[in-house]
Ligand SMILES: Cc1cc2nc3c(=O)[nH]c(=O)nc-3n(C[C@H](O)[C@H](O)[C@H](O)COP(=O)(O)OP(=O)(O)OC[C@H]3O[C@@H](n4cnc5c(N)ncnc54)[C@H](O)[C@@H]3O)c2cc1C
């Protein structure tokens with residue numbers, strides 16, 4: 001039988017938490033769903049042993065004072081009919097009915113294939129950070145951090161604070177671009193403080209712009225990485241490579257619901273409304289703009305969804321400021337052309353089905369490549385190779401079909417006929 | 431509750447801090463999570479449950495994402511081929 | 512691209528169009544194939560790829576068997592990505608009545624030179640340990656096979672191209688007939704022979720042919736090597752697939768070379784939208800779990816739908832269209848077009864080149880339909 005909510009938030013990162021708090025404050029019967037074991041999303045992902053850091057603590061506390069129903073370890077995979085979502089949890093399937101929906105599904109790293117990138121211990125930057133938070137000892141390990149985007153520095157600082165040795169951070173963006181970006185940061189106190197802190201954390205760690213990974217070497221795991229730096233290649237020994245090329249938005253669920261996607265992002269208006277009535281979207285699916293933008297968008301979505309439009313409108317100016325920051329991020333960390341040539345013919349691009357670059361090159365579209373090589377047909381459903389081939393071959397992605405994540409066959413075949421089960425605040429609200 | 435959990439990875443016992451994920455246990459055991467379709471060893475990539483590179487068999491159930499699965503006492507984990 | 516003249520223009524680059532292109536091009540005819548999408552993107556990309564001998568009617572048997580033999584000849588030349596695998600079919604009998612059907616089928620096939628084997632309950636369970644207990648038995652058809660249809664179509668199209676065929680993709684045909692194929696961008700192709708191989712969409716191009724869309728759903732799982740060994744089809748399938756009037760589902764599971772399990776199947780008339788129909792998916796998967804409960808625990812990666820081109824008498828339309836001397840049909844293959852594509856191409860080319868076909872072709876001639884109409 002469905003659990004029903006006035007306002008349901010999908011995604012428990014900063015955007016989702018902020019949306020849920022604002023929605024619940026207004027008395028709406030609110031739920032928040034996330035597939036991780038605990039709320040926090042990517043940035044506030046926490047190791048068991050760590051305490052919650054500022055500003056996460058403040059938001060977590062605010063959440064606790066509300067009546068939001070928290071459903072963790074729960075992954076939304078389909079919308080069989082408007083107003084009803086299906087989610088899988090452990091051995092259960094949940095039906096979640098909503099009046100209004102806030103999608104706050106965040107982003108993932110973009111990975112680009114280079115020879116050796118499939119070796120064990122070559123991971124995403126955020127990926128390795130998550131592994132360390134999950135208990136992987138990193139002390140005295142040599143970790144090369146390479147790719148693009150502000151995440152590289154955050155991860156390097158985190159790993160270093162846990163005892164890793166960072167022989168180098170390779171950023172593919174040019175010094176020129178980075179300098180312009182750095183100057184614009186000076187205009188904002190918060191960002192300047194963050195940057196200073198990062199600089200302290202990373203003191204003594206070599207940082208190279210105009211530099212990128214070329215090939216990882218090793219047999220059963222990575223042993224060294226060749227990088228290209230100022231036009232020259234050099235091989236550096238390492239135990240791990242942490243490599244990500246900025247972020248791509250998780251738009252699959254929004255696309256499945258039928259929200260308009262523009263330029264790869266979920267299209268929203270100033271109140272975070274998508275093209276569908278009663279469906280809002282906040283945080284990284286609408287633009288990659290960092291924590292502050294996610295929080296503000298979350299608040300606006302939560303307020304707008306609970307019909308507190310004037311309050312939401314008061315935040316719009318602030319949002320604009322951070323939206324400019326998002327555009328600057330985009331410009332600074334846009335991928336350079338040389339990266340299209342990183343993969344050699346036998347470099348695997350689709351890791352689920354092991355499809356090499358040479359087989360993909362023969363095709364003219366993602367659809368043809370999918371049909372004829374099985375690229376993107378594995379369990380990641382193209383989440384890794386899709387963004388890579390978009391960049392490598394300029395292919396545009398296919399439509400999204402349910403389930404948006406692999407689920408048990410029994411979950412797909414569960415009956416969906418029950419009447420909504422009214423949860424606690426139902427009467428209070430109506 | 432003890433702060434260590436013991437489990438087996440490909441038959442060998444290993445003890446990990448409680449709260450660690452199975453992906454961490456497999457890494458500590460020096461094993462790949464899976465062998466790819468063309469026979470390459472693979473380990474975690476995204477750490478957040480989307481890439482499916484960390485799939486292992488846990489207590490006989492195949493294709494579990496080890497990065498999303500906390501270790502439990504007595505668990506039997508095997509790499510996938 | 513400019514206006515051009517060919518001997519043959521084939522509309523549709525599904526497996527039927529590809530097989531026809533290969534047969535024509537092999538005979539040194541100048542061939543063009545036009546498709547609005549990519550090779551194998553229609554029903555061919557959505558189908559199961561079961562190469563199966565069927566016994567609904569003598570004509571259906573003759574075509575499926577002939578075509579299966581053609582696949583067997585081609586088998587060693589197929590590229591690896593076609594994933595041809597002679598895994599065999601087991602028709603599963605749930606009760607006594609269906610066991611009777613097993614015997615009937617066994618005799619029917621035996622009389623026509625197809626070896627099959629009757630399995631009792633124990634043998635069935637040994638052959639497929641994941642089937643539930645309590646089933647009555649089944650019929651094992653060892654020559655049936657499985658392949659990956661889009662790559663099979665691409666293989667055939669490749670061969671056609673090696674013989675000089677021109678493949679024009681991303682080009683939509685707006686009308687055909689009177690020796691002309693008009694593309695929606697205004698270009699015109701001229702040919703003495705125009706083959707309508709547009710599958711479920713063929714009636715849009717040749718109005719007046721009785722081809723309707725019959726929608727199907729499929730679900731595919733992650734890789735579970737060894738979980739399933741044969742294509743399994745319930746015998747209730749025959750009863751339900753026959754019922755033209757109502758939507759139906761059947762237990763129909765297929766082991767892919769990759770170790771994946773493809774779960775079918777459903778049949779629906781009057782559903783024109785591509786989106787998966789929740790109720791059909793639920794029914795279809797529940798049916799699969801009735802026969803094989805542990806299928807429920809497998810991880811499903813994707814689901815999709817496809818449109819079969821259905822005719823009233825369940826036989827394809829292969830040959831000249833009485834309404835227009837330049838138009839030939841190769842359509843209406845319903846749920847068997849992967850199997851029967853090779854025979855279809857042979858029969859069509861035989862008719863055009865005046866070669867004696869290997870099997871009687873009257874049941875497939877488009878003119879039969881107009882005759883039927885004349886009687887009503
Ligand atoms: C791997 C990674 C690591 C990062 N690390 C840092 C860092 O160290 N420092 C930093 O400043 N920034 C980091 N960022 C950037 C940071 O995440 C963003 O700036 C911002 O805070 C994102 O907030 P969000 O709420 O929009 O999304 P997220 O925090 O990504 O939250 C989205 C949540 O939705 C969940 N979700 C998605 N789909 C579903 C579904 N169908 N069902 C259920 N749940 C779902 C996701 O699992 C996730 O928990 C990282 C980003 C990534 C991708």
Ligand SMILES: Cc1cc2nc3c(=O)[nH]c(=O)nc-3n(C[C@H](O)[C@H](O)[C@H](O)COP(=O)(O)OP(=O)(O)OC[C@H]3O[C@@H](n4cnc5c(N)ncnc54)[C@H](O)[C@@H]3O)c2cc1C
Nearest residue numbers: 523525527553554555558559561684710727817848849850
């Ligand atoms: C769910 C399902 C399961 C099946 N399982 C099996 C099975 O196990 N075994 C079996 O033998 N068969 C099976 N079939 C049937 C089989 O898939 C079809 O019979 C076969 O693919 C038909 O091939 P085709 O080339 O005629 O049609 P299609 O593959 O549909 O090709 C027609 C082509 O025409 C193109 N086209 C249409 N209109 C135009 C236009 N105006 N301009 C340009 N191009 C156009 C389309 O883009 C398409 O590519 C199944 C079908 C379905 C739906």
Ligand code: FES
Nearest residue numbers: 477479481482497
């Ligand atoms: S590491 Fe990507 S799913 Fe586990």
